[in-house]
Every structure is written in C-alpha cells, then in structure tokens.
Amino acid sequence: MTAASTRPKRTLSAALMVLCVAGTLLRPAAATLAAPSCPPVLDAYTGGISNKVNSAHYHVFSEDGVIRVRADVTFDSDVSTSQVLFLFGAPTQCGGMIGYIAQGALHWAVNCNAGGSDGSLDTTVTVVGGSRHVIDFVYDGATDLAEIYLDGVEAASGTKDWMRPYDGYVTIGDEHHSSEKYPFFGAVNEVSMYDCGYGHEPSCQPAFASTGGYQTNIADAGTHVFDLSGSIYMRAVVTTSSQWHPSCSGQTVAIWGSSASVPYGCGGMRGYISCINGGVIQMDVQCGSDYARVDVPGGLALNTRYTLEFFYDMTRNKVKMWVNGVEVTAAGGLLANLVPTDGALTIGSSDHGGGGPYFGGSGQTGSIHELSVYDCKPPPEPFPDKTALEDAVVACLSAVPSGEACCSTDPNCTDPSSARCGNAGCVDMPDWDVSLVTDMAFVFATCNAESWCEGNVLDSTS
Structure with missing residues (x-):
C-alpha cells in the first residue's frame, strides 16, 4: 500500500456538492453500473476476510483488459486507519491491484507502485464509520482510465500508467497473502473480481454462445454451414x-x-490444449493431417482459470491463438490448411457422441464457464474492380517505374480518368490499403521473378 497521490483531484459538480455533508457524500443504496462483459475471476465471494482465497488459482492478467472489483462492505466505526479491502493478483504482497481506505477516502492502485507504476487513484469524498456501500474499482488497461464508483456514482477518475499488474493470488481484507498487514476492520459482505480482456474481437455476432459447460451435438438449425471464405x-x-x-x-x-x-x-x-511441453494450445480439423500448435509461454497450470481463443482465417490459411488475451502465436499467425465440414457443435468432448479425450483429460472434469463460436464473413474487398486496380498500377508505373509517380496530381478528382488514377478512383496511391486485396496475383498476373511485366513497366527489383 502506498501513500495517497498528490495529483489534482476531480472537482465535484454543483449537483454532487449539494449531497455533501461534512465531507461525506450520501449516495443511493444500489450500484447502477452495467454488468461486466466476462465471467468473474472471483464470483460473489461471501467468505469474509481471508488470506489467499484462491490458493490453487494463480491469476494471470490480460494484457489490455478491463480489471474490475466490486466490493459490498460495511465499514467499522474507525475509517481513519489505513485498511485494505482486497489485494487482487500479487505473488506475495506487492504488484497486485489493491483497494483500501485511509482517512475515510477510498484508494485504488498497483500495490507498492510495483514496476514503476503511477501512484494511487484517490476519492475526495469520504465514507462514515458504520456505513455500508457497494464500491466498484475499475481500470481499463487499453485506455489507462482508472475509476472508483461509490454506490454506482463516480467518486474518482483519472489516467494512470499502471502498466500490467503482477500475476498472483487473491486476498480479501488484508495486504499480504500470509501475514496480517493493514487488515480491514469492518465486514466484507461480498466481493467479485473481473479481468475482461480478449485478444481478438470478431467482426460478426456469434453463431452460438453457451454457459452450459459440457454439451454434445448442439445443432445450429440442424447443421451449421461454414462460409469457406x-x-x-x-x-x-x-x-x-x-x-x-x-x-x-x-x-x-x-x-x-x-x-x-x-x-x-x-x-x-477443434480447439484444444494438452500437457505436451508443459502446456500447448492447438487448432486442427479432427482426423486431418494439418494443424497449428504452439507452446504456451510458462506452460498451462492445472486448476487454473484461462480465457482461450482460437482463430482461423480460411482465406489466408492462418491460425492465431491467445491465452488470457495475450497472443501466443508468432506475428502474422501460423500457416495451416484447415477445411471443416458442415455440422454441429460439441463442447468439452472430442467427438459429437460425447467421447474423450475430454477437456478435463480422462473425464468431464474442470469447468467450461463460457464458450462462443463465430463464423465471420471476410471484409469486402477495398477494390472490387480488380481490372481497374491493375490498370491504375500499370498506368502510374508506366510514367516512372520506380513508383514516385504513383501519387495522384488530381486530389480534387476533377479528372477521374487521369493516367495516374485510372478508373480505380482518384485517391493517392499511398492511401490505398491494398493489404486487404486477397487476389494480388490477379493484379500482377503477368509478372514473374525473371522478367519485367506490362511492357517493361515493373521489374522484380522495383
């Protein structure tokens, strides 16, 4: 735990100032924040103060996810003494996300400012002794926005470079996993913790989503038909x-x-894991000869919660996989030729009859909390008229083979038939995102490594 930040605090609006009485903000009883977008790491814990709640669960934070802790607590009459509400994800003491109270104000930080992280986010409003509140502590790793909500009303916010918290365990009502340090004097009624982070955001709605765990032969209108592009x-x-x-x-x-x-x-x-090399994640077509496999850095642990993601681009034959929002495949993905047949979905088993190996190994153990599957169509080609694109490329290179002339001299597009723009459009060539053109072979069909193409317009070194 660190001292409160000395940075300027958020100024209360006039409406909120009306609610302030002797430095204490009176608020409604129920929190009104939207529900988190992922399952909890710690789900509605009601066990009160406890060191190392998840002794078998070493939490690994997502790289750019949204960390959120919701705590329903009743404060002791003493709210001046420093007291820790929770420590989320620290190996021993320092490095996890910590929520605590000191001098009646709430604080949210990376404990000990580990790794050079910014100091704490602090509320300017205070709580009174003996009061009960629902408090939400939120940190968005992608935007660096940190927030504290008291009974659903924002009490503090600010940009914090908290980087990536240390991975580790959960403790409720204390700052250390094995010894008493700044214990909480009041009552912990309920605590939930979330770390919502994913490596890939699909461009379409899920074809199927479930929180039902193991399920066999789930049909999508009888049989799901894949879009092979x-x-x-x-x-x-x-x-x-x-x-x-x-x-x-x-x-x-x-x-x-x-x-x-x-x-x-x-x-x-199939998407699956195994204990090869300490833990691998893999994607293949069952009974096929090709696959994509990668060792998970640090391996995979037993009795541990993970977010696993499997992605296959059928146009480019590329596989990407993520563990807890961190891509474990090499940049650009792994090359694999995987063509599924149309059919149903089974969760946790290796065939639709419910046979093993199961997700749990030899039996249906472990837990599949949530599964979603997507079959997204590719984005539209930026240049559907490939003949026009080819004409534009050839035209600009005809003038200057090195390519300097491939910028339009007609930015207002008063002459769409300009030799440098062609019919593909009056747009500067550097602004054309040709990375999405899946059939570049069409554009350069007459080129090869040994000769020039299109009348000596382009050679293999250009």
Whole structure:
C-alpha cells in the first residue's frame, strides 16, 4: 500500500456538492453500473476476510483488459486507519491491484507502485464509520482510465500508467497473502473480481454462445454451414482440471462441424490444449493431417482459470491463438490448411457422441464457464474492380517505374480518368490499403521473378 497521490483531484459538480455533508457524500443504496462483459475471476465471494482465497488459482492478467472489483462492505466505526479491502493478483504482497481506505477516502492502485507504476487513484469524498456501500474499482488497461464508483456514482477518475499488474493470488481484507498487514476492520459482505480482456474481437455476432459447460451435438438449425471464405473463431473461459490426460492427448475445448454419425468427429474444427511441453494450445480439423500448435509461454497450470481463443482465417490459411488475451502465436499467425465440414457443435468432448479425450483429460472434469463460436464473413474487398486496380498500377508505373509517380496530381478528382488514377478512383496511391486485396496475383498476373511485366513497366527489383 502506498501513500495517497498528490495529483489534482476531480472537482465535484454543483449537483454532487449539494449531497455533501461534512465531507461525506450520501449516495443511493444500489450500484447502477452495467454488468461486466466476462465471467468473474472471483464470483460473489461471501467468505469474509481471508488470506489467499484462491490458493490453487494463480491469476494471470490480460494484457489490455478491463480489471474490475466490486466490493459490498460495511465499514467499522474507525475509517481513519489505513485498511485494505482486497489485494487482487500479487505473488506475495506487492504488484497486485489493491483497494483500501485511509482517512475515510477510498484508494485504488498497483500495490507498492510495483514496476514503476503511477501512484494511487484517490476519492475526495469520504465514507462514515458504520456505513455500508457497494464500491466498484475499475481500470481499463487499453485506455489507462482508472475509476472508483461509490454506490454506482463516480467518486474518482483519472489516467494512470499502471502498466500490467503482477500475476498472483487473491486476498480479501488484508495486504499480504500470509501475514496480517493493514487488515480491514469492518465486514466484507461480498466481493467479485473481473479481468475482461480478449485478444481478438470478431467482426460478426456469434453463431452460438453457451454457459452450459459440457454439451454434445448442439445443432445450429440442424447443421451449421461454414462460409469457406470467412474466418472461424472460438472463445472459451475455462478452469482446467486437477489432472492432465495421462498420455498428453488433446483435451478438446470444442469441436465445430461434422456430425454425430461420423466417427471420432472427423471433419470438425477443434480447439484444444494438452500437457505436451508443459502446456500447448492447438487448432486442427479432427482426423486431418494439418494443424497449428504452439507452446504456451510458462506452460498451462492445472486448476487454473484461462480465457482461450482460437482463430482461423480460411482465406489466408492462418491460425492465431491467445491465452488470457495475450497472443501466443508468432506475428502474422501460423500457416495451416484447415477445411471443416458442415455440422454441429460439441463442447468439452472430442467427438459429437460425447467421447474423450475430454477437456478435463480422462473425464468431464474442470469447468467450461463460457464458450462462443463465430463464423465471420471476410471484409469486402477495398477494390472490387480488380481490372481497374491493375490498370491504375500499370498506368502510374508506366510514367516512372520506380513508383514516385504513383501519387495522384488530381486530389480534387476533377479528372477521374487521369493516367495516374485510372478508373480505380482518384485517391493517392499511398492511401490505398491494398493489404486487404486477397487476389494480388490477379493484379500482377503477368509478372514473374525473371522478367519485367506490362511492357517493361515493373521489374522484380522495383
């Protein structure tokens, strides 16, 4: 725990000032914030003050997620003494996200300012002894916005470079996991913790989403028909089992495609983990010859909650995978040729008949808290008229083969037929995002590494 920040505090509006009585802000009883977008890391804990609540659960924070703690507490009559409400994700004491009270004000910080993080976010309003409140502590790792809400009303906000908190355990009502330090004097009625962060945001709505755990042969209107020019994405929030499959066989999170009449789920797209090399994440088509596998840095732990993401771009044959929002595949993804057959969805089993290896290894153990699957169509081509694009490229390179002339001299587009723009449009060439053109071979069909193309317009070194 660190001293309160000396930075300028948020000024209360006139409406809120009316509610202030002797420095204490009176608020409604119920919080009104929108529900978090992911399952809790700690779900509605009602066990009161406890060191190292999750002794078997070492939480790994998402890289740019939204960390949120909701605490329903009743304060002791003494609200001046420094008291810790919770410590979320620290190995021993320093580095986790901490919420505490001192001199009646609430504070939210990376404990000990570990890793050079900014100091605490502090409220200017205070609570009174003996009062009960629902407090939300929120930090958005992508925008660096930190906030504290008291009974649903913002009490403090500010930009904080808290970087990435240390991974670790949860303690309620204390600052240390194994010894008493700044204990909370009041009553902890309920605490929930969230870390909502994902590596990929799909461009379409899910084809299916479930919080029902293990499920077999779930049909999407009978059979899901894949868009083979699109992308497949599976996102799962899971807790691993207490044991791996004894042969390190793949423990299936979900298999999508194929049907119950096909043995072993052959033809279905699978996302799974295994204990190979301490823990791998993998994507393949069941019974196929190709796959994409990557060792998870630091491995995968048993009895541990993870967010697992599997993505396959069927146009580019690229696989990407994330663990807790952190991409574990190499930049650009892994090359794999995976073509699923149309069919149903099964969660936690390796085929639609409910057979193993299961997500839990040898049995249906562990937990699959949430699973969503997506089949998103590719974005539209930026240049649907590829002939016009080819004409534009050839025209600008005809003037100056090195490419300096490939910028339009007609920014107002008064002459759309300009030799440098062609019919593709009157846009500066540097502004054209040709990375989305999936058929570049069409544009440069007459080129090869040994010759010039289009009448000596472009050679292999240009």
